[in-house]
Amino acid sequence: xxxxxxxxxxxxxxxxxxxxxxxxxxxxxxxxxxxxxxxxxxxxxxxxxxxxxxxxxxxxxxxxxxxxxxxxxxxxxxxxxxxxxxxxxxxxxxxxxxxxxxxxxxxxxxxxxxxxxxxxxxxxxxxxxxxxxxxxxxxxxxxxxxxxxxxxxxxxxxxxxx
Amino acid sequence: xxxxxxxxxxxxxxxxxxxxxxxxxxxxxxxxxxxxxxxxxxxxxxxxxxxxxxxxxxxxxxxxxxxxxxxxxxxxxxxxxxxxxxxxxxxxxxxxxxxxxxxxxxxxxxxxxxxxxxxxxxxxxxxxxxxxxxxxxxxxxxxxxxxxxxxxxxxxxxxxxxxxxxxxxxxxxxxxxxxxxxxxxxxxxxxxxxxxxxxxxxxxxxxxxxxxxxxxxxxxxxxxxxxxxxxxxxxxxxxxxxxxxxxxxxxxxxxxxxxxxxxxxxxxxxxxxxxxxxxxxxxxxxxxxxxxxxxxxxxxxxxxxxxxxxxxxxxxxxxxxxxxxxxxxxxxxxxxxxxxxxxxxxxxxxxxxxxxxxxxxxxxxxxxxxxxxxxxxxxxxxxxxxxxxxxxxxxxxxxxxxxxxxxxxxxxxxxxxxxxxxxxxxxxxxxxxxxxxxxxxxxxxxxxxxxxxxxxxxxxxxxxxxxxxxxxxxxxxxxxxxxxxxxxxxxxxxxxxxxxxxxxxxxxxxxxxxxxxxxxxxxxxxxxxxxxxxxxxxxxxxxxxxxxxxxxxxxxxxxxxxxxxxxxxxxxxxxxxxxxxxxxxxxxxxxxxxxxxxxxxxxxxxxxxxxxxxxxxxxxx
Numbered sequence: 001x002x003x004x005x006x007x008x009x010x011x012x013x014x015x016x017x018x019x020x021x022x023x024x025x026x027x028x029x030x031x032x033x034x035x036x037x038x039x040x041x042x043x044x045x046x047x048x049x050x051x052x053x054x055x056x057x058x059x060x061x062x063x064x065x066x067x068x069x070x071x072x073x074x075x076x077x078x079x080x081x082x083x084x085x086x087x088x089x090x091x092x093x094x095x096x097x098x099x100x101x102x103x104x105x106x107x108x109x110x111x112x113x114x115x116x117x118x119x120x121x122x123x124x125x126x127x128x129x130x131x132x133x134x135x136x137x138x139x140x141x142x143x144x145x146x147x148x149x150x151x152x153x154x155x156x157x158x159x160x161x162x
Numbered sequence: 163x164x165x166x167x168x169x170x171x172x173x174x175x176x177x178x179x180x181x182x183x184x185x186x187x188x189x190x191x192x193x194x195x196x197x198x199x200x201x202x203x204x205x206x207x208x209x210x211x212x213x214x215x216x217x218x219x220x221x222x223x224x225x226x227x228x229x230x231x232x233x234x235x236x237x238x239x240x241x242x243x244x245x246x247x248x249x250x251x252x253x254x255x256x257x258x259x260x261x262x263x264x265x266x267x268x269x270x271x272x273x274x275x276x277x278x279x280x281x282x283x284x285x286x287x288x289x290x291x292x293x294x295x296x297x298x299x300x301x302x303x304x305x306x307x308x309x310x311x312x313x314x315x316x317x318x319x320x321x322x323x324x325x326x327x328x329x330x331x332x333x334x335x336x337x338x339x340x341x342x343x344x345x346x347x348x349x350x351x352x353x354x355x356x357x358x359x360x361x362x363x364x365x366x367x368x369x370x371x372x373x374x375x376x377x378x379x380x381x382x383x384x385x386x387x388x389x390x391x392x393x394x395x396x397x398x399x400x401x402x403x404x405x406x407x408x409x410x411x412x413x414x415x416x417x418x419x420x421x422x423x424x425x426x427x428x429x430x431x432x433x434x435x436x437x438x439x440x441x442x443x444x445x446x447x448x449x450x451x452x453x454x455x456x457x458x459x460x461x462x463x464x465x466x467x468x469x470x471x472x473x474x475x476x477x478x479x480x481x482x483x484x485x486x487x488x489x490x491x492x493x494x495x496x497x498x499x500x501x502x503x504x505x506x507x508x509x510x511x512x513x514x515x516x517x518x519x520x521x522x523x524x525x526x527x528x529x530x531x532x533x534x535x536x537x538x539x540x541x542x543x544x545x546x547x548x549x550x551x552x553x554x555x556x557x558x559x560x561x562x563x564x565x566x567x568x569x570x571x572x573x574x575x576x577x578x579x580x581x582x583x584x585x586x587x588x589x590x591x592x593x594x595x596x597x598x599x600x601x602x603x604x605x606x607x608x609x610x611x612x613x614x615x616x617x618x619x620x621x622x623x624x625x626x627x628x629x630x631x632x633x634x635x636x637x638x639x640x641x642x643x644x645x646x647x648x649x650x651x652x653x654x655x656x657x658x659x660x661x662x663x664x665x666x667x668x669x670x671x672x673x674x675x676x677x678x679x680x681x682x683x684x685x686x687x688x689x690x691x692x693x694x695x696x697x698x699x700x701x702x703x704x705x706x707x708x709x710x711x712x713x714x715x716x717x718x719x720x721x722x723x724x725x726x727x728x729x730x731x732x733x734x735x736x737x738x739x740x741x742x743x744x745x746x747x748x749x750x751x752x753x754x755x756x757x758x759x760x761x762x763x764x765x766x767x768x769x770x771x772x773x774x775x776x777x778x779x780x781x782x783x
Contacts, residue, residue, distance in 0.1 A: 040229070
């Protein structure tokens with residue numbers, strides 16, 4: 001009950017934040033929400049996975065706190081769980097959130113959705129700021145390499161699809 | 163004819179046809195309204211369903227754009243519905259109910275103001291929440307234009323109207339033939355209702371309506387109308403002896419003679435079995451009416467052939483003039499009827515003009531009839547007895563019962579007056595029954611008191627003879643009074659026998675079989691037919707008093723011939739009305755068997771008769 005209420009509060013807050021901050025540079029919450037939404041439109045190779053959805057990021061990533069705020073929110077029944085990229089508590093990551101220029105760590109193997117905040121290197125999805133709007137590019141080849149599939153709804157909204 | 167009383171022919175069928183068509187149109191109208199209402203509901207339902215489906219598609223496709231705040235993509239997506247024929251507007255609201263994206267279809271026609279104001283055709287809206295994987299994201303509202311419904315409804319209505327029109331045209335074409343048949347039947351019915359089928363003359367109803375109309379017209383312009391009521395004197399005889407076909411032939415020939423005789427402007431109608439009426443109008447001179455009547459009587463008097471029989475269709479005519487003799491239609495009819503009665507009373511085959519005293523005579527007849535009925539029930543009638551003597555022995559051998567009516571107010575009423583009234587009203591049957599009963603009782607009483615049987619002669623009327631029960635009445639009367647049958651003698655008249663020959667002969671044989679004797683009264687006054695005399699099983703002939711009165715200076719030839727004739731047939735002869743000794747003497751010598759008359763005895767009441775019988779017996783004893 002309390003969880004359900006808190007979830008509602010978060011979602012409401014998210015929406016509010018998204019509406020209020022659309023045109024502002026400060027879009028960390030919005031970006032975190034976008035990453036959350038990407039997960040909703042993504043199909044992982046081990047579709048049957050039931051455990052928590054591990055989101056790996058560096059604690060010094062500006063989005064860390066915004067991502068952590070979403071902890072516990074379910075995606076297809078899997079609770080959103082933020083963990084450190086360098087020392088993951090889990091066996092593997094489902095989503096890896098990288099800063100603009102951060103190298104892609106080698107340990108990221110198949111089945112990981114790599115989201116990069118800002119165009120800097122290879123990533124399945126790259127968040128970009130375009131004319132004060134937050135948009136995203138999708139690299140389907142990268143995604144295919146990781147065995148990921150995106151919903152057409154998501155592809156349609158991407159600024160560029162490679 | 164008068165338009166207020168007579169409906170134009172075919173009007174009823176025309177009204178009926180019009181009514182049927184209107185009823186069919188009304189029924190089709192109701193059916194069309196129901197179908198249109200159903201069609202409207204169905205079209206609206208279809209539109210709602212389509213709109214719901216589109217809303218669901220939009221909700222699905224716009225979910226991602228809401229999640230990523232991509233209004234451009236949302237607009238683009240909505241614009242893809244511009245090809246929809248009915249979608250007027252689509253609006254997407256986000257979770258905060260702020261408009262996110264909207265689309266207005268300018269291609270959809272503006273609704274005409276007249277229809278838009280009508281609530282039935284207000285635009286249709288459907289709202290649907292937008293969700294993605296259970297997450298509420300906002301809602302989409304679609305508005306549909308109802309111009310499609312309107313057009314569909316108009317097309318459907320036009321189709322229904324066309325179909326109904328076709329059905330009505332077909333129906334009216336089909337019913338036109340039925341109506342034509344009905345019109346023919348109607349006019350035929352009308353013809354039957356106003357025409358006598360035997361003579362093709364207007365019938366009673368038609369004649370009376372025409373008379374009413376004439377009276378109404380003459381009342382206004384002050385002219386005169388003559389009414390002739392014509393009654394055939396011998397129609398019944400022809401009908402009974404030669405059959406109904408002959409009777410109809412007679413009526414047809416009479417009708418054609420009436421047509422030929424009456425003036426062109428006069429109206430002829432058959433108003434009863436053997437009764438005709440002629441409305442003589444206009445009538446300038448009242449004397450002209452009698453001339454027309456006389457012409458008709460003269461024309462009818464000519465013999466004609468009906469089924470091989472020669473008939474002389476004589477008629478009695480009563481004439482009455484409006485407004486001289488009567489002021490209303492019913493008065494005119496009843497006065498003409500009174501005149502007709504007078505004409506018959508004067509011996510038929512003539513015309514009687516209405517006179518005031520006829521009303522008095524009619525009233526007197528009505529009063530006498532009423533009194534006779536009452537007095538018969540009260541036992542006020544009396545019998546007296548006219549003794550009959552044997553010529554040879556001068557002994558009383560029998561009596562003839564004579565009916566007397568002592569009226570408390572008017573004294574003795576003559577049988578010549580009240581017997582015809584009783585015959586006309588049918589009262590004669592009851593009167594005759596009473597007379598027969600009384601006479602038989604008196605004869606038995608007389609025997610008990612004097613020890614002598616007298617022959618009892620009782621007169622029978624024509625009406626009694628027609629009554630099938632009469633033979634039974636005679637039988638039962640004999641049985642309960644105890645009078646031996648051979649003491650009773652029934653007196654018939656020749657003319658009544660001729661009315662229904664077969665019936666009369668049958669009756670005579672039946673009566674003779676009982677042992678009752680029969681005599682023919684008034685022989686030689688009517689249509690004497692010697693041939694019939696041979697076939698009648700009778701016992702006596704009575705010589706009428708009109709022949710006896712002439713004796714012995716003249717009339718001896720007829721009286722002698724009757725006596726010889728009767729004896730030739732082995733009949734006994736009774737002479738009536740013997741008043742002079744010379745008459746008696748002549749009759750006795752001529753061989754007459756019995757006589758009755760004032761010379762020997764006047765009619766006596768029962769007590770006096772008893773005294774007379776006892777007195778005559780004493781010297782003998």
